[in-house]
Each structure stands twice: as structure tokens, then as C-alpha cells.
Amino acid sequence: MRFRRRAYERSWRAFTIVISASEVTHTPSFVPSRHAAVVDEVAARVTQAHAVSTPLRIVGSGTWTDVGRPIHAELELSCAELTGVIEYVPGDLVITVGAGATLDDLAEITAEHGQWFALDPIGDPRGTIGATVATASSGPLALASGTIRDLVLGLGIISGTGTQLHVGGRVVKNVAGFDLVRLATGAFGTLGVITDVSLRLHARPAADATFSIAHSDADALIGIIAKLGHDALALHALELLSPLLAQDIGAGDGSSWVLLARATGNAATVASQRATLASRATVHEVDPTLWRALRMSDGAGATVRLSAPPAHLARTITQAEHATSGAGLSDTRLQATPHRGIVRVVMPASSAPYESALAALGEDHDARVAVVVQSLRAHAHRVLGERLPTTAWNALPAAARDPVSQRIRDAFDPHRIMNRGIFGEEGS
Amino acid sequence: MAPSAALITSLEAIVGARWVKRRPTELVPFDADGLPGYRALPALAVFPGTQDEVVRVVRALSTAGVPFVPRGAGTGLSGGSLANDIVVLGLNRLTRIVEIDAENRVAYVEPGVVNAKLSRAVAPYRLQYAPDPSSQTVCTIGGNVAENAGGPHCLKYGVTLNHVVALDVVLPDGTTMRLGDPYGESDGYDLLGVFIGSEGCFGVATGVWIRLVPLPQDVRTILADFPSVDSAARAVSAIVATGIVPAALEMMDNPTIRAVEASIYAAGYPIDAAAILLCEVDGLAAGLADDVETIERCCRDSGARDVRVATTDDERTRLWQGRKKAFGAMGRIAPSLVVQDAVVPRTRLPEILRTIHEISVRYNVKVCNVFHAGDGNLHPNIPYDATDPDESARVHAAMSEIMIACIAAGGTITGEHGVGLDKLPYMPALFDDDSLAMMCSVRDAFDPLRRANPGKVVPVHACREWHALPSARV
Secondary structure, three states, X not given: OOOOXXXXXXXXXXXXXXOOOOOOEEOOOOOHHXXXXXXXXXXXXXXXXXXXXXXXXXXXXXXXXXXXOOOOOOEEEEOOOOOOEEEEEHHHOEEEXXXXXXXXXXXXXXXXXXXXXXXXXXXXXXXXXHHHHHOOOOOOOHHHHOOHHHXXXXXXXXXXXXXXXXXXXXXXXXXXXXXXXXXXXXXOOOOEEEEEEEEEOEEOOOEEEEEEEEEOOHHHHHHHHHHHOHHHHOOOEEEEEOHHHHHHOOOOOOOOEEEEEEEEEOXXXXXXXXXXXXXXXXXXXXXXXXXXHHHHOOOOEEEEEEEOOHHHHHHHHHHHHHHHHHOOOOOOEEEEEHHHOEEXXXXXXXXXXXXXXXXXXXXXXXXXXXXXHHHHHHHOOEEEEEEOOHHHHOOOOOOOOOHHHHHHHHHHOOOOOEXXXXXXXXXX | OOOOHHHHHHHHHHHOHHHEEOOHHHHHHHOOOOOOXXXXXXXXEEOOOOHHHHHHHHXXXXXXXXXXXXXXXXXXXXXXXXXXXXXXXXXXXXXXXXXXXXXXXXXXXXXXXXXHXXXXXXXXXXXXXXXXXXXXXXXXXXXXXXXXXXXXXXXXXXXXXXXEEEEEEEOOOOOEEEEEOOOOOOOOOOHHHHHOOOOOOOOEEEEEEEEOEEOOOEEEXXXXXXXXXXXXXXXXXXXXXXXXXXXXXXXXXXXXXXHHHOOOOOOOOOOOOOEEEEEEEEEOHHHHHHHHHHHHHHHHHOOOOEEXXXXXXXXXXXXXXXXXXXXXXXXXXXXXXXXXXXXXXXXXXXXXXXXXXXXXXXXXXXXXXXXXXXXXXXXEEEEEOOOOHHHHHHHHHHHHHHHHHHHXXXXXXXXXXXXXXXXXXXHHHHOOHHHHHHXXXXXXXXXXXXXXXXXXXXXXXXXXXXXXXXXXXX
């Protein structure tokens, strides 16, 4: 739909968020006319690139550029200027922002009204909402709030020909026309640049507490989840962390697996969830900033995600452990999302000497990661790469190879200039 | 279009002669859906009995180059399943619930399975299929997928899109594909997401992988009675702002209340109320009493005359039956009923309801509002006599103004019923030319010859090169 840039319902007070002591100071501002001008500028650049078939690499805040297959591009197309709130009516629980707005910006703006954008994707919260949508990133809160796919209502997109498209809308239910929002979500920029995003917000729950349960044996914790049955699904988040990952974020001492559970609702709901957890194991209430630490732990190494039926979680974890230890990557971190059957496998470039198991590979971390990926492909239900060396990417099939996807790509980006190569579809 | 003898022979060879309907008397049941005033006789109707037969029928139609319209129960309200002199592909015989994997909370069903039947089948595992359109006792899962159907409980649980994890589809050219993954994440484009809600224009789903969710431990249903529509709308905003996500938050205005109370579905609604809210909270038993108290306070602070909490299952069922059968109850008022569907941002509800009232007075039509207030999804319904040309003209003019008002308020023309034929004229008011043209291109990616449900969803003139295609001329 055409975005109507109504006057923001209250006078916009420019504010400054100091993200961390040393680094970026970011000032989002409500200047829609400026936003429209920036969109026009970006569109003009894409039109130009399309005319001469110059491949472009789309960059948000640059926090996640090492994710996905290598992109073959001659120019960078920055979305950093596409910031600011375009429309926010708190009573509607909907916000429209420029794609360059960061997740931290969103948190700050919505918190003023007791609301939140209930998505906590892995990675730096200084990452942009545009990149989050493009990569279809979600996090632990998806258990109750849904994935990014469930929270994006509308998008402004500049296609690979430089055409400005407006898809979806600003209301929470909408089936008018074909749902191009879904296509652009998770397209990794290959269908175009996202310029603005309308999101579904939630009111902050009255009570919100995080609990941890530790055990030396992952299977014991999986057993606890099984015993919780449907009660586990009433939680807002539930993640299982391997000992090293738990230690990294300050949730454990490095010897135990840790189950992190987040309960939200009113005080009585949270108390009852705590009691339910406590009836199965020793429970500690922990600092909720652990969730942010978990997100920030991203980037420590080569990363793949495994997914399989949730009931096979123990087997999926074992597959990940066998594959990584078999390749001598003993300091691997695992993060499991039990209800979705997902295990995230992070393989840091170790400072410790490699075990002798694969002595032939020497100190070549990339080669070891490739061995892991090959092994997982042979045994796991689904393997998706996040951040991998090129040799390991080559062990995974290209995405979007089917004829329908190819025709969709051609419709949006006939010269295939946008993030060429990120799906592994065009070769080098 | 007279189907060729060769096509009829090949269809009969696939499904058996009795499942190929050709005589007008046999085709009359398929000449309409729930949208009054639109009737069109198909040229032929074919009813495959298995998933394999569906694929073979689609291939035969492809070979013959014949356009077709996939059809479930025909309960759509936008004219989407009308097949004007082309082939109806009926999926009602595919009614198997193939697999219920309770451990992983996934079910695999054929498209002709009736919505409510699926929820009944999984209830013994304490699971449910959450989307619950008012037509759930007859509408099919395949139809729900085509329309991305919603229902009252979508406020908390989400629409069809949020509950389908994979689809087995046959594209109009006969190619079969698995979209999504029942047990894992997918990469590449979200073809599953764009197929859901494509109103039969992208192909036919032959199998649907459903995500099941647990039945709540406990439920509370609250009926609040308001002296004005405005005060009820204020209560909606107040409730949503607390952070409680009600399972459902429905509003009915006075004409609707009176229609329901005069029918066999009488639910005990106060007939002198200007509006009522039906609010349901569910989840863990422990927190519900507090949530009910909060909601009750929101209602009273907004001016509710009375707030009642259902104390028994029977009472709860009765309160819901009144809501779900409200459309049926309006049948007592007049022989025809337009059930409209539009969405506005929640904060614009009071204003848009006033506008609708003003429009109804101006055109001298009776509007009954019954809708999903929690997500701003309006259903302004007009009971009328479709055989009266003057009244029909006034009804259509009023509906058109209501749609334009909803668009102007930042809303959309359909929240759950689809565009079909009925909403086609409003699409250019909602989307710019380039965005409509891109929708056409995406349809072409699935169906380059535009043989599946031709002429629906996106106006013909928005599609570049449309006129070059013979199948477009239906």
C-alpha cells in the first residue's frame, strides 16, 4: 500500500542512544521527507546499476556481513541512511521504520510506550531491521511471539530494476493480494533492497522472569523438557546451551549444560511456571540480561544450524557433537531450541592445539569445518549454513534453485545484480 | 467453453465417469460461493478422489490448455471460487487425516478435511488446530490455505499462515513440489508463505502439513455490555494495552445482538446494549483469574454497564455460538446477506464505526457489525433482498464507500476472506501499479499461462502482457 506519512501523533523528541561506552552514537530521527529522498537516491543507484548490470552488495549496519555465501559485487549499496520512524501509533501496536533502524532503536522507541518488538535474533542488536527481515532471523522469543515472518506486516522494497514497491500494509490482518512480504522476508536481498518495514508490536507483559536449570548431561535436561510436556510450550522462551556456551555468557561454570527458561505474563502465571519448573529440577532465577549476552555471543566462529523433528533433539545434538569432535573441533558451542528441533553449531577457530584425530588436516580450521558440514549433511535432517568458509559452503546445496524461485528472482531482479551469489545459485 | 471430448475422456479415465459432472443440473451447486449476487455456471466439474488423481487431472487440464478453479467447500465470501464457463476442480473427496504426529505436534491432512474435524481429531492429544473461521464446521483446510483464513482466535494464535509448515502442491503445469519442510527450516524463498492466501491462483495443494498447538489448560469467557460503540472500542484499546493477549476479542453492535437474540442461537446477550464485547483469555490456569480481573476493570473504566464471566462450559459454548452463527441469524432479517471484510488500525475503530453508521443512514441500508475488534478486522454486514434492484444498488454503493473509508483510514480491503472477484475494483486504491504488476509476475512464476483461477485477485489491466494470453479471456 502507499504509506501515508501522517504527522506522528506526538511531537517527536529527538533522542540519542549511546550504545556502548566507546563506540557508535546513533541518532534516529523522525524526518519522513528525508526518508523519501533517501529512498529515491537508493532507487536511482539501483536503476543505474541495473542499466549496466553492475552487481551490488546490500549493506545495513555491517554487523552481519560475513553471513551467507560470498557475494560477487562490484559496489556496495548502503542502507545506513534509511533510518528513522516513519509512523508509530502506539495504540495500534504497529510501527513503521526505515530499514536502517537498528533493533536497539526499536527497543528504545517502543519501550517508552510499554511496548516491545518481541524478536531477539541472534547477533548484535545494533544490526538493522532491514537485515533482520532479509535474513529471516529470529531468536528464543519465537516460542511465544513467532518468528520474523509472523511479525512483518508490510515492506517498502526497491527491486533489482530500481522500481519502488510497497507490499503488505500497516494492519495486523491482511490478505489483500499476493503476499510479497513473505517472499522478501528471508530473500537475503536477492529480490531487492528493503527500504522500510511495518512491524507488529506487543505490549510488554506485566511480569517477566528468567530461570536456569543446570545438569552435566544434556539428555537429562531434554528429559525434563519432555516431562514438562505442553507446559514447556507455555513459556516465552526455552533454550538449551552447551557447557562452553553457557560459560561464555555467564550462565554456567563450563561443566554443565544449562536450560534457560523465560516466563512472562502476570505475576501469578510466572510464579506457577517457576513452580512447575521447580517440581522437575533445581531452578535458579537468573539475570535476564543473559539473553542479550546470548545474542552477542554470535560471531565466534563458523556456524551451521541443524533442524529435525523436535522429538529427535537428543539425536540431533549427538550428531553435532560427533561431527565436531570427529573433526577435532572440541570447543564447539551448541545452542538448541527444543520446540523447533533446531541446534545451532558454532565452531570457533580454536587457540588450543587440535586433537590428532584429523592430523592430516593440520591446523586448517576451514578444512575441518568443511568435514563437519559434510558429515552433518550425511546424517542430519536439515543443515543450513550461516557463517562458513567457502570450502564448507561448497558442501551445501544452493538455495532457491527450483524453477519457480528462479522465475521469481528474474521478475524482481532480471540482471541478478542484488547480492549475487549469496544463495550459491550463480556460481562465481 | 465446451470441454473437448478428448479432455472428458481422459478425465473420466482418471477419476471415473461419475466424478465428472457435465449436465447443468449437476453443475448448479457449484455456480456460486457465499457472495450473493454472483452466479456463474462452470463448464464442467471434476472430483478426484486421491492425491495422485489430483495431479493427473491437473496434467490433463494442462495438456488440454484448459483453465480451472480449485474449490473446497465453497464457503468463501468474495466470489473467489466462481468458475465462469471453465472447469471446477473439486477437492471435497480428499478427506483423509493421513497422519497425526502428536509428539512433534504436526499433522498431515488432505485438502478436503473439514476444519473442525481436524481439531476434533487432535483433541485427544490435548492439541488443536487454532484457526477457527466462523464456517469451521463446513470449510476445508485446503480452502483455508487458499484464503489464508482467520477466525476469532487468530488474535492470539495467528492465521492459517502461522499454522502450516509445509504443503505438497501441484502447479498448473502438472509439476509437483514440496513447499516448506514439516520438520525443519527451509532456505531460499518462502514459497510456502506466498502460496498460502494465493486464492487458488498458484496451483493446488494436495497435502497440508499442519502445526498443532496445545489446548490451553483453562479458558475464561467474558461478556461485557456497553452503552455505546465508542465505549466498547475504548475498552478494546485498554485491554490490548495491558499486555494481555486475549485469545479472542470480538465486538457485536446492537442490530447484530438483536438478530442473534431473535434466532435459535440466542445466547443471552443484552438486547438493549449498544455493543457487547466477547473476550476470551486462555492459557495456564494460574494466571487467568488475574487477567479476568484486569479485563473487567478495563471494561468498567471504559463505561461498561455490566461484565459477566461464563461460569460453565455450556454458558461459554452458548456465548460463542451466538457469535459464530451471527451471520446465519441475519438470514432472518432478509433473504440475502453481504458479509464484508475490511481491516483498520485499531485506534481508528471508533471513527470508522461512526463513518459506517453515517453511510448506512445515507443509503438507507441496515448494517450489522460483528467483528474481530482485537485486530481491527471489521465485518460490516448488510442483510437485503438481492432480487430488488434498487436495494441491491444501494447496498453495493454503501459497501463501496465503506471500503474506501477503510483504505483512507490506513487499513485494507480484506483481513481473511480474500480478494476474489468482489474486491478486485479496490486493489488499485490499495496498491500502486508497480506493486500490482509485480504480483502478476509472481503469479506467472507459478502459472505462466494463467490457467489457475484466472481473472481473480489482481485486476486484469494491472498485468502487463495480459491480453496476449488466450486463457485470460474467460
